[in-house]
Amino acid sequence: MPSTAIVWFRRDLRLADHPALDRARRDHDHVIPVFIDDTAAEGDWARGAASRWWLHHSLCELDERLRDRGSRLVLARGDSLEALRRIRNASGAEAVYWNRVYEPLLVERDRKVKHALRNDGLTVESCNGSLLFQPWQLLKSDGSPYRVFTPFWKQMQKHWTPPLASPEPCRLAASKRWPASLELDGLALLPQLDWADGFKDRWAPGELGGKRQLHRFVEQTVADYDRQRDFPGTAGTSRLSPHLHFGEVSPVQVARALDEAGELPAGKGRWSFLREIAWREFSAHLLFHYPYLADKPLNPSFNDFPWRKAQDYADDLRAWRMGRTGIPMVDAGMRELWATGWMHNRVRMVVASFLTKNLLIPWQEGARWFWDTLVDADLANNTQGWQWTAGCGADAAPYFRVFNPVLQGEKFDPDGRYVRRWCPELASRKGRRIHQPIAPQEAEKFDYPVSGVDLKRSRERALEAWQKIRT
Numbered sequence: 001m002p003s004t005a006i007v008w009f010r011r012d013l014r015l016a017d018h019p020a021l022d023r024a025r026r027d028h029d030h031v032i033p034v035f036i037d038d039t040a041a042e043g044d045w046a047r048g049a050a051s052r053w054w055l056h057h058s059l060c061e062l063d064e065r066l067r068d069r070g071s072r073l074v075l076a077r078g079d080s081l082e083a084l085r086r087i088r089n090a091s092g093a094e095a096v097y098w099n100r101v102y103e104p105l106l107v108e109r110d111r112k113v114k115h116a117l118r119n120d121g122l123t124v125e126s127c128n129g130s131l132l133f134q135p136w137q138l139l140k141s142d143g144s145p146y147r148v149f150t151p152f153w154k155q156m157q158k159h160w161t162p163p164l165a166s167p168e169p170c171r172l173a174a175s176k177r178w179p180a181s182l183e184l185d186g187l188a189l190l191p192q193l194d195w196a197d198g199f200k201d202r203w204a205p206g207e208l209g210g211k212r213q214l215h216r217f218v219e220q221t222v223a224d225y226d227r228q229r230d231f232p233g234t235a236g237t238s239r240l241s242p243h244l245h246f247g248e249v250s251p252v253q254v255a256r257a258l259d260e261a262g263e264l265p266a267g268k269g270r271w272s273f274l275r276e277i278a279w280r281e282f283s284a285h286l287l288f289h290y291p292y293l294a295d296k297p298l299n300p301s302f303n304d305f306p307w308r309k310a311q312d313y314a315d316d317l318r319a320w321r322m323g324r325t326g327i328p329m330v331d332a333g334m335r336e337l338w339a340t341g342w343m344h345n346r347v348r349m350v351v352a353s354f355l356t357k358n359l360l361i362p363w364q365e366g367a368r369w370f371w372d373t374l375v376d377a378d379l380a381n382n383t384q385g386w387q388w389t390a391g392c393g394a395d396a397a398p399y400f401r402v403f404n405p406v407l408q409g410e411k412f413d414p415d416g417r418y419v420r421r422w423c424p425e426l427a428s429r430k431g432r433r434i435h436q437p438i439a440p441q442e443a444e445k446f447d448y449p450v451s452g453v454d455l456k457r458s459r460e461r462a463l464e465a466w467q468k469i470r471t
Contacts, residue, residue: 002029004091004175005123006084008098009035009073012129012247013058014207015065015168019127020097022166030175032091033066033073035059037187038080041109045294045379048372050341051245053196054205056189058246061206063184071172075182081113088122090179096122099129099247102284103379104291131281132160132251135288145289147298147394152285153278162259163252202340203242203375210243214254218261225269232333232344233417238273241376242342244280251277283384286394294383295364297392301469305392307362316359319449320351321369323422326437326451329409330354332422339422341375346412352389353403358458360465363390391466400466402459409435423448 005024012018024031039046047055063073076083084096096117100110110126117124128134138155139145146152190196204212217238221228228236243249254277258270287293297303319325323334333347343351348370355366367386371377387393391401409432413419416434420427425448426434437451 004028004030004093005095005097006032006034006087006093008096009033010101012099013062014248017166017250017253019129020099024097030173032093032175034087035073035075036080036083037077043105048377049191050373050375051377052189053199054242054375057205060184069169069172071174074179077182077187081116087179091175091177096124098126100126102135102288130247131284133281135285149282149395152282156278198339199341207248210248213239213243214249214257218257222269222273226272230346230412232347233413245376245378280381283380286384287380294379297387298394299392302392305469306465308360313361317361317365320355324449326449327405328419328423328426328435329405332419335422337373349389350403350405350408352386354405356390357402357462358453400463402462404455406435
């Protein structure tokens, strides 16, 4: 007698290299693809506005691709267990499969859902579809998790074996009893005010866009990645981060594409990018083993760090968010973020260092803003990046390392191309002067804010604060 399985899509919005979908197709006659918008399960870390914009367009493409194969995407909203039971009752499905996610609240949610559905008599299995190694696979010899990247990276290399390719299906046998579905607009993912209008000119959400971007990166960019990735004025990065976060491209596909590209010049670009994939794995590893990290520092001494009070830094935080600090490299990065939903990684470190060390504003404020405005907002990566820059996380930059945004601009944007693009009011400044804060008498000429931050004195203040928690 024909059997039916539900495949619960989450952050694996693709058809190729999809272990849960492969399992359902192998063991069952019919497949019901399902996506559930379960915002309550994410707690304080429900998707930000930019991520919701991306998700809308990715779900739209996934549904179109499923329909091309004789199927469609069933959309639901609300409690995941209730939705899955409702779909199971309507369809007569006998099994549910999904690919794992690793955020603490969602791990607990999935454990409860799996237990309840098994008690209902269903076959329920979860698969690994988002990491090269699951967080419990790579541990130190004493069984404890890694807190330093380099030995973690060495373990990854030691145990890595390229998996077999899993192509997307040409057809999917549709269910005989099709459950009701919400319309995509019923999920209300798009902003009511279209502040994201500029996103569509820069991004192509969905599996096809992810595949094109991966191909473009391997063909045109990866050979020089190790030399060009730090320069925000050039197209030297992969731009794959949102595709990886939403699972439109998997890290397995990335690793395979790099292997198939063969030996690139000196192999440095390829190797450098593989380290970035490993850093993504390391971030997931940390959040899984230390589930408090999204809100609290890994280094407990930073619980007593003398950050400024919220009422004292409100104006500075607002200026930082708006890209109106008067520090050109910082403002360029924050404006790029608002306009595109993305920021170059080198600039992310610069703006984060400025917020936490020059302004002495808690790293959690920056992490929250990035969470709402980045299309690639990923809880593990975002948390790890902010804790690293603030000096309170695993393998963190030493707290006394304070990025000077002027020197960073001069070094990594030497011709000022990046700053001129995002701070056009400064375009007439010559050479590296574009990275210098303007003098008060120049404010009217440039229509640009005079910085109220003394970079040298604020650095000294940060170091003094660090000494307090050291002692």
